[in-house]
Amino acid sequence: MRKPAPSDRPLHxxxxxxxxxxxxxxxxxxxETLARLFEAARWAPSAFNEQPWxxxxxxxxxxxxxxxxxxxxxxxxxxxxxxxxxxxILVTKKTFxxxxxxxxxxxxxxxMALENLMLQxxxxxxxxxxxxxxxxxxxxxxxxxxxxxxxxxxxxxxxPGDPAQLSVDYREMELAPRERKPLEELVFSGSWExxxxxxxx
Amino acid sequence: MRKPAPSDRPLHxxxxxxxxxxxxxxxxxxxETLARLFEAARWAPSAFNEQPWxxxxxxxxxxxxxxxxxxxxxxxxxxxxxxxxxxxILVTKKTFxxxxxxxxxxxxxxxMALENLMLQxxxxxxxxxxxxxxxxxxxxxxxxxxxxxxxxxxxxxxxPGDPAQLSVDYREMELAPRERKPLEELVFSGSWExxxxxxxx
Numbered sequence: 001m002r003k004p005a006p007s008d009r010p011l012h013x014x015x016x017x018x019x020x021x022x023x024x025x026x027x028x029x030x031x032e033t034l035a036r037l038f039e040a041a042r043w044a045p046s047a048f049n050e051q052p053w054x055x056x057x058x059x060x061x062x063x064x065x066x067x068x069x070x071x072x073x074x075x076x077x078x079x080x081x082x083x084x085x086x087x088x089i090l091v092t093k094k095t096f097x098x099x100x101x102x103x104x105x106x107x108x109x110x111x112m113a114l115e116n117l118m119l120q121x122x123x124x125x126x127x128x129x130x131x132x133x134x135x136x137x138x139x140x141x142x143x144x145x146x147x148x149x150x151x152x153x154x155x156x157x158x159x160p161g162d163p164a165q166l167s168v169d170y171r172e173m174e175l176a177p178r179e180r181k182p183l184e185e186l187v188f189s190g191s192w193e194x195x196x197x198x199x200x201x
Numbered sequence: 202m203r204k205p206a207p208s209d210r211p212l213h214x215x216x217x218x219x220x221x222x223x224x225x226x227x228x229x230x231x232x233e234t235l236a237r238l239f240e241a242a243r244w245a246p247s248a249f250n251e252q253p254w255x256x257x258x259x260x261x262x263x264x265x266x267x268x269x270x271x272x273x274x275x276x277x278x279x280x281x282x283x284x285x286x287x288x289x290i291l292v293t294k295k296t297f298x299x300x301x302x303x304x305x306x307x308x309x310x311x312x313m314a315l316e317n318l319m320l321q322x323x324x325x326x327x328x329x330x331x332x333x334x335x336x337x338x339x340x341x342x343x344x345x346x347x348x349x350x351x352x353x354x355x356x357x358x359x360x361p362g363d364p365a366q367l368s369v370d371y372r373e374m375e376l377a378p379r380e381r382k383p384l385e386e387l388v389f390s391g392s393w394e395x396x397x398x399x400x401x402x
Contacts, residue, residue, distance in 0.1 A: 005244040009233070012324040014215055015241045015317055031399045032210070038388045038400055040216045042381050043206040044316060047333040051381060055388045057397055065391055105333055108353060111312025112319075115245060116216055119320065123213040132248040132306055144393045152309060180243050180252060187239045187256045190266055192345045196258055198232045199239055 001160045005178060018122045019178060020129040022080040022170050024158035028061055033124050034086065037157070040120030046109035052093040053113040056143050060085045068142055073154060074133035080170050081131070084156035089139050090114050092152045110152050121157060128157045202361045206379060219323045220379060221330040223281040223371050225359035229262055234325050235287065238358070241321030247310035253294040254314040257344050261286045269343055274355055275334035281371050282332070285357035290340055291315050293353045311353050322358060329358045 001023070004016045038055060046052060058069035069087045070078055081087060092110040096103045118128045131154040139151035163174040182201075189196035202224070205217045239256060247253060259270040270288045271279055282288060293311040297304045319329040332355040340352040364375040383402075390397035 007240055007244065009237050009240040011237060011241055011244065012215060012321055014213060015244060015321055015324075018244070018246075020246050034399050035384070036210050036212060038384055039208055039210040040212055042384055042387060043208065043212065043216060043219075043379075045219075045221050045319070045331055047331075049380070051387070053387065055397075056393075057388060057390055057399065059399070062390075105308075105312075105354065107306075107309040108312035108315075111306075111309035112316040114309075115313040115316040116320075118246070118313075119317075120213055120216055123216075130246055130248075143389070143391075146393065153306065178244075179250070183236065183239055183243055186243060186252070186254065187258060188344070189258055189263075190344075192257075192347065196256075198235050198258065198260070 001163065003178060014119050014122050018118055019127065021127050021160055022083070022129060022174055023161040023163045023165050024084040024156065025161040026083075026085060027159045028059060028085040029124070029126060029158065034059075036124065037117045037120045037126075041113040041117040044109065044113040044116045046112070047103065047105040048096060048098070050093070050096055050103055050109070052103055052106040053110045054091040054093070054149065055088050056091060056139070057086060057088040072134050072138045072142060073131065074135070077131050077133045077154070080166060081129075081156040083161060083165060084129075084158045086157040088155050088157060089134070089151050090153045090155070091139075091145055091149045093149050095148055106150070107152055114153060114155065126157060126159055128155045130155050202364065204379060215320050215323050219319055220328065222328050222361055223284070223330060223375055224362040224364045224366050225285040225357065226362040227261075227284075227286060228360045229260060229286040230325070230327060230359065235260075237325065238318045238321045242314040242318040245310065245314040245317045247313070248304065248306040249297060249299070251294070251297055251304055251310070253304055253307040254311045255292045255294070255350065256289050257292060257340070258287060258289040273335050273339045273343060274332065275336070278332050278334045278355070281367060282330075282357040284362060284366060285359040287358040289356045289358060290335070290352055291354045291356070292340075292346055292350045294350050296349055307351070308353055315354060315356065327358060327360050329356045331356045
């Protein structure tokens with residue numbers, strides 16, 4: 001299922017076609033295909049090239065490991081994420097390795113890496129759905145995540161599936177139009193909330 | 202100047218070709234071209250679709266505004282960023298609009314939006330270079346940024362230029378190979394630092 005951004009401005013397909021579905025096919029991606037998604041994340045930019053991103057993943061062909069990761073999600077997300085053949089957690093390093101000081105861009109840079117992953121997924125015919133609804137303490141315990149790292153975002157990943165698999169509420173969300181704030185509320189010049197002439201309609 | 206990621210795994214061009222140059226051409230992008238970059242940011246995903254990203258931008262055809270934004274950068278960045286025809290600041294909203302509670306994904310989601318912007322830039326033949334080196338208090342004062350928003354990341358943006366414009370140190374960095382940690386140090390399954398079979402070489 002495609003659900004391109006309803007934009008008046010022509011965007012690159014990779015960016016327009018990325019969205020966050022809940023219906024996934026049971027098809028498990030080939031190992032090399034999956035590796036390319038993390039390779040894309042790997043080449044994201046980061047402050048001082050710290051590369052504060054780590055990923056914990058589980059695929060459905062290892063039922064036990066998949067179950068351990070699924071158990072870290074909140075129940076509402078488990079309901080649909082269980083359809084996805086791959087689950088993952090983005091974990092970010094809180095400090096700079098070179099000097100041990102706090103890295104204020106750890107989560108920001110982790111987000112850049114995860115966006116790269118999501119866009120490479122689109123290039124492979126796949127989609128990823130990010131989730132805030134998971135238990136970071138449970139992730140820490142389950143995987144022995146060190147204190148210096150923060151479980152940041154969970155995600156479900158796979159090929160698109162049939163929305164008929166979803167409960168009524170989620171099916172409606174799956175089929176609802178995509179919405180964003182108008183661009184002139186996001187891009188300012190000169191002063192706060194003064195829309196930049198560049199983005200005026 | 203192209204400087205594709207030296208990857209053994211084939212990545213989508215948009216992701217492989219994105220990098221962070223310091224040498225920019227003086228060519229000012231057309232307004233509609235620039236608008237598409239922010240349109241790409243606009244369609245990034247975010248927790249509860251909060252869209253916590255705002256952008257303050259200045260282009261060189263308005264010398265006064267450009268100077269105000271340039272003055273927010275640290276001196277070391279001003280030295281090269283002054284070549285770029287467009288400067289910007291990503292500002293992120295600290296709380297959820299629906300309930301006023303802290304948004305733990307504000308910076309993460311801001312990073313996703315900025316990565317979209319950087320990749321759409323590549324699609325337009327342009328490049329963006331993110332910077333942590335700027336004065337957030339000065340941004341807040343200069344642009345009246347409300348308390349509830351955090352100046353997060355600065356960026357320089359434009360078409361590629363001749364590295365000969367740069368000082369010797371920056372020129373060396375411009376021409377140096379791109380480097381990242383090995384993928385098997387980034388993607389784990391089962392337990393922390395246990396490389397996922399998916400990414401083993």
